[in-house]
Amino acid sequence: MNRRDFLWTTVLTGSTPLIARAAEEAPVPAPTVPEGPLPGLPTVTSITPDSVAIVWSVKGPCTGYVEYGNTPELGKTAYGSQDGLRTFDAAVIAIRLPDLKPGDRIYYRTVTAPIQFPNHYKITRGAAVASPIFDFGMPGPATEARIAIWNDIHQQAPTIEALGKATLAFGPDLIVLNGDLVQDQFNKEQDFTGALLSLDSGRDAWSRRPIAFVRGNHDARGSIARDLNRFAPRPHAYGYLGLLRVGPVGVLMLDTGDDKEGPGIYGDMGDFAAYRENQREWLEKAVADPRFASAPFRLLFCHIPLRWKEPESKGAWCSDGDARWSPLLAKARIHAVISGHTHQFWHSPPTGDRPYHQIVSGGPETTSTKWSPTPACLVKIEANANTLTLKVTEALSGTEHLQLELKA
Numbered sequence: 001m002n003r004r005d006f007l008w009t010t011v012l013t014g015s016t017p018l019i020a021r022a023a024e025e026a027p028v029p030a031p032t033v034p035e036g037p038l039p040g041l042p043t044v045t046s047i048t049p050d051s052v053a054i055v056w057s058v059k060g061p062c063t064g065y066v067e068y069g070n071t072p073e074l075g076k077t078a079y080g081s082q083d084g085l086r087t088f089d090a091a092v093i094a095i096r097l098p099d100l101k102p103g104d105r106i107y108y109r110t111v112t113a114p115i116q117f118p119n120h121y122k123i124t125r126g127a128a129v130a131s132p133i134f135d136f137g138m139p140g141p142a143t144e145a146r147i148a149i150w151n152d153i154h155q156q157a158p159t160i161e162a163l164g165k166a167t168l169a170f171g172p173d174l175i176v177l178n179g180d181l182v183q184d185q186f187n188k189e190q191d192f193t194g195a196l197l198s199l200d201s202g203r204d205a206w207s208r209r210p211i212a213f214v215r216g217n218h219d220a221r222g223s224i225a226r227d228l229n230r231f232a233p234r235p236h237a238y239g240y241l242g243l244l245r246v247g248p249v250g251v252l253m254l255d256t257g258d259d260k261e262g263p264g265i266y267g268d269m270g271d272f273a274a275y276r277e278n279q280r281e282w283l284e285k286a287v288a289d290p291r292f293a294s295a296p297f298r299l300l301f302c303h304i305p306l307r308w309k310e311p312e313s314k315g316a317w318c319s320d321g322d323a324r325w326s327p328l329l330a331k332a333r334i335h336a337v338i339s340g341h342t343h344q345f346w347h348s349p350p351t352g353d354r355p356y357h358q359i360v361s362g363g364p365e366t367t368s369t370k371w372s373p374t375p376a377c378l379v380k381i382e383a384n385a386n387t388l389t390l391k392v393t394e395a396l397s398g399t400e401h402l403q404l405e406l407k408a
């Protein structure tokens, strides 16, 4: 489907906002179909228990805002202003919708207007373009939950396509992008817009499901890695970490950072041990949060695993994160840690002082290669109050590597 097949409209200055009430009802007044390049379809990401960020790509210098509400009539507007200034960017616009409630259904559309600075005294605003109205559900107090996990997509289009199809067939309440979206380093804007914001592939499915982004080591590497917040807004003041309740599942996300740091490594620009220690302080409070502690099932998503089958392979697992976090995870009786990073499937059952499953999913390519010893896999979690089933399944072939059933 072409993006122009959706109902994009031109917003006329001073007119009543155009609201498409239902597919079969004509909007009032009749919409003007915009000419020229359209903005990208929005992605619902950087989710927290009470907010999401709506992120979309733009084609040139633009400002934008999001109209949203609990019904298709919308009614609220979020501008994402910072320090008194509304958004302005030539590549991507990201706006957080605050004060949402767990279990809410949210309707929204993006509005994008080109901005020009023709001379020192003038700023001009072009005709604004409104996206169709999309809706999504905030994870909440449901009795059942489905979570889909992708990892290490590394901008590989066939993998994104295969994972997309498998994910839509599964129908999750939440999608977790478990790190390494960029191919190698984050050196140009397209590295990230091409990863997160091209999920649309002409479809609006990614505008209708919340996504939790967990940062991978490659996403933290490169000359514009410090701009990541523009593309994937930091969900928490402490960084790329978070806590969510998805029905019977308590979800934690932590940022394992880079797998190499110290003098002589990447210009000695990393300070990840201190960052992991800050996360440990946050984790101490998070595991006591009733939204997590009362959940029948408790999971952690982090890009680099906290143990690996070859412990001597230093870059393959995050020994520093393990040392700092695992005692708290054990005390919180976490069931499983789900990771990527090694591009090779591995399942390690609970051990004495690490009493949780460690699961490592597949790699970035749809078939087995040197870069991707295990083909790209979708991790599917289905839970009710009594049972959680976790499957690791190859996205393209459907080959199953693991089926694990946990009891509350």
Ligand SMILES: [Fe+2]
Pocket (backbone or CB within 6 Å): 152, 154, 180, 218, 341, 342, 343
């Ligand atoms: Fe990777």
